[in-house]
Amino acid sequence: MSGISIVLVVIVAFLAGMEGILDEFQFHQPLVACTLIGIVTGQLPACLILGGSLQMIALGWANIGAAVAPDAALAAVASAIILVKGGQGAAGAQTAIAVAIPLAVAGLFLTMVVRTISVAIVHQMDAAAEKGNFKMIEVWQIAAICLQGLRIAIPAAALCVIPAETVSNFLNSMPAWLTDGMSIGGGMVVAVGYAMVINMMATPEVWPFFAIGFCLAALSELTLIALGAIALAMALIYLKLSEGAAAGSAAGAGTGDPLGDILDDYE
């Protein structure tokens, strides 16, 4: 990688790290982070495919309660750098993902460190508030965000500096049974993210919708957009019907958009 590429990769990593905590713009999602790294390193096609594959695995990764998911930001950034340096193109995507996921797990430790340091930072904010010092509160807030950025940027920089031969030798030295096996494992790992989400949402009332979705998905003619439209339609129908059942006369006057009607009542 050229010097400029490395600088740009580290900037992308910094953005991903910030977003890993903010969760607003979604720069930390593999789909976005891997694509950006692909652009700055000139290996867009391979990184695009990598981002898509990793996104599928990370779809359900969200920290809920005690269950902590691997760090999507580090997984995305690390796998893209490994893919670029390994020089295998899109073919290396599965291996890069398999190597990056353990790193993403290790990344959780870094998140914990920064969140602990932030305790000290908010105490500085308390002190600034005591003096009515707006500027200092803002400075500390920004400092805390930058720390989160560095959390990913520093490991990314380290990965960039490791010579490309070391990375590709390492990847090439892995026997086929191991890389193929890891690809197969990667195909199954997707289920974990889905299971986390289902556990959060499942009630006896909504399980039938899962069954319908599962069966309709076997029809490969239906695109995801079509499936989404069916799901939305069913949700609206269900809400409308259960509202009618619950409140008899209250239903019927609406415009067909129950949410909109309620919001309109406030105008």
Next chain:
Amino acid sequence: MADRITLTKNDRFSVALRSTFLQGSWNYERMQNGGWCFAMIPAIKRLYTTKEDQVAALKRHLEFFNTHPYVASPILGVTLALEEDKANGAEVEDSAIQGVKVGMMGPLAGVGDPVFWFTVRPILGALGASLAMAGNLLGPILFFVLWNVIRFGFMWYTQEFGYKVGMKITEDLSGGLLKKVTKGASILGMFILGALVERWVSINFVPVVSNVTLSEGAYIEWDKLPEGSEGIHQALSQYASGLSMEPTKVTTLQDNLNSLIPGFVPLLLTLLCMWLLKKNVSPIIIIIALFVVGILGHVIGLL
């Protein structure tokens, strides 16, 4: 009341912009408190002119706060309305402001998680990812643009909504609207998850169950084809009319399972993961275990 201090639209917009950084100083002690205070600063500056009022307001907004980052917006809106009343001399106790914040953050987080993390993001993510895996740059662009339009639209309008209805919102949110949004999102989410399990969890059992020798005429007889392009043409047309490429029909375990229910094993795997998660097995351990199973299964020729 001629000189009532009000928050301008600009003030409110700058609060909304700053609330993007709500989680920036997320910490184990008071969670989103720093980001919340950071977001409130433009309003505090506008509403309070004396030093002591400003100090009191800053301290008031450095208390514990934690919710889903986007649904913090309606809470900010309500808080802005309350602060504005307070600055204009209304009897609004600190504890009332605190109570509104704490009272709203729990139930609203219960809406934000299923709606954004488990419905909108998986759907947009899966859409973008399936395009990206086909090498289409539109995938990430679509995901990024749509997500951020939805996100900021939601944040700005719900904050304005909260500001306008002030206290009334808490009454409503404990009632019908909240339940409806949550239930609608769960329905949408469960449907899409069902589809994703079928389409994207991949397990392929390779062991061969049967080798059936096909009768003559059911497969392409390669050695009897004419030479050159004529032969290719004939082979392709035979293939298209349903003839097999090989003289034997190989059925793997996977083919049998697929004819039963496509995606049946992925479904079982997902249910197993759910059960393990409920037993408090860390998702990280499950992920590592699946990789081990993948490697071992491949080595012994099962997967």
